[in-house]
Amino acid sequence: MDVFLKTVSALNDETRILILRFLDEYGDSCVCDLQTSLDMIQSRLSRHLKILKEAGFLRVERRGTWAYYAIRSPLDRFRSEALEEIRHLDITLPPLQKTSQTGACKL
Amino acid sequence: MDVFLKTVSALNDETRILILRFLDEYGDSCVCDLQTSLDMIQSRLSRHLKILKEAGFLRVERRGTWAYYAIRSPLDRFRSEALEEIRHLDITLPPLQKTSQTGACKL
DNA sequence: ACAATATATCAACATATGTTGATTTAATGA
DNA sequence: TCATTAAATCAACATATGTTGATATATTGT
Numbered sequence: 001m002d003v004f005l006k007t008v009s010a011l012n013d014e015t016r017i018l019i020l021r022f023l024d025e026y027g028d029s030c031v032c033d034l035q036t037s038l039d040m041i042q043s044r045l046s047r048h049l050k051i052l053k054e055a056g057f058l059r060v061e062r063r064g065t066w067a068y069y070a071i072r073s074p075l076d077r078f079r080s081e082a083l084e085e086i087r088h089l090d091i092t093l094p095p096l097q098k099t100s101q102t103g104a105c106k107l
Numbered sequence: 108m109d110v111f112l113k114t115v116s117a118l119n120d121e122t123r124i125l126i127l128r129f130l131d132e133y134g135d136s137c138v139c140d141l142q143t144s145l146d147m148i149q150s151r152l153s154r155h156l157k158i159l160k161e162a163g164f165l166r167v168e169r170r171g172t173w174a175y176y177a178i179r180s181p182l183d184r185f186r187s188e189a190l191e192e193i194r195h196l197d198i199t200l201p202p203l204q205k206t207s208q209t210g211a212c213k214l
Numbered sequence: 215a216c217a218a219t220a221t222a223t224c225a226a227c228a229t230a231t232g233t234t235g236a237t238t239t240a241a242t243g244a
Numbered sequence: 245t246c247a248t249t250a251a252a253t254c255a256a257c258a259t260a261t262g263t264t265g266a267t268a269t270a271t272t273g274t
Contacts, residue, residue, distance in 0.1 A: 004192050008118045013262080017112070031221060044263060046222055065220045065271045081188045085111055100220090120232080138251060151233060153252055172241045172250045207250090 003056075004078075010055030011082055015040075016048045018093075020057060021086050023071050026096045030066040036097045057083075066100060110163075111185075117162030118189055122147075123155045125200075127164060128193050130178050133203045137173040143204045164190075173207060 010016060022038065023029060031049065035042050049069050052058045057079060059072045075083060117123060129145065130136060138156065142149055156176050159165045164186060166179045182190060 004196055005119070005121065005124070008115055008189075009261095011115045012112070012119045014112065015262085032219090041264065042221070043223080043265080047262080050222080062221095062271090067221060078188055078192050081185055082115075085185050089111055116231095122232085139249090148234065149251070150235075150253080154232080157252080169241090169251095172248095174251060 006055050007057075007079060007082075010051050010057060013048070013051075015044070016052055017086055017089070018091065019045075019048055019052060020071065020083065021089070021091055021093060022096075023058070023069060024083060024087060025093055028061075028068045028070040029096075030063075030068050030100050032066065032100045033096070033098055034069070036099045037094050039094070113162050114164075114186060114189075117158050117164060120155070120158075122151070123159055124193055124196070125198065126152075126155055126159060127178065127190065128196070128198055128200060129203075130165070130176060131190060131194060132200055135168075135175045135177040136203075137170075137175050137207050139173065139207045140203070140205055141176070143206045144201050146201070 018038065019034065022034065029037070031042065031045055034040070034045055034049075038045070049058065049060075053060060053069070057072060057075070058069050061068045061070070071083070074080075125145065126141065129141070136144070138149065138152055141147070141152055141156075145152070156165065156167075160167060160176070164179060164182070165176050168175045168177070178190070181187075
């Protein structure tokens, strides 16, 4: 029960759906790039990334000062199906902005 | 987006998961019987049944004074998958009590 | 060690959602 | 029409969750 509810609860937010969709489309991203691309305050992003991670949707990998988040693979059946639904939602995805590469990522 | 979020939001509650599991196990039930079997206040049940119905999980059929709720069929892919998950959750389902038959269902 | 930057966490607040008891609406039968 | 019962809705309250700005932690380079 707990695991299922946590999974569902993680899906129950527009911000997190957008994040999932973004990572699904563009692949691994550091918080910094997500912040620029999605135009979100850093604490807000961290919160949602943590929830998605703890719900089993994402994994994190630390590279230097950066934390790269990515969709976990392989996802189990239910999470995969949820992601598939999200893929077909009518969302206007913002372009990927890799400010972390250029060093222009100062918070 | 709206439809998906509404679906997910409907799943995001223990009470509603229990109701879905119950109806999946025992089939159509009137609010009255659900109330007795699940030991829930009537207004609480009505609320959750409405949410589940509007989210596309349930259908209602009025028979006399009674409103019989049942899992909609066929469910679409995502809702089916969700129901399948719910089927495998570790929930101790209370026994079905058909008080509506005996007339002992006074609220 | 210190400065700079990336990320995580915290506290305060606002909004959303669930619960309950009361009231309203609907259907049936005398 | 009136009484009875089932179900829906409402109002008040409590709890959960999201947002924001501030602070803490972590990593790198000087």
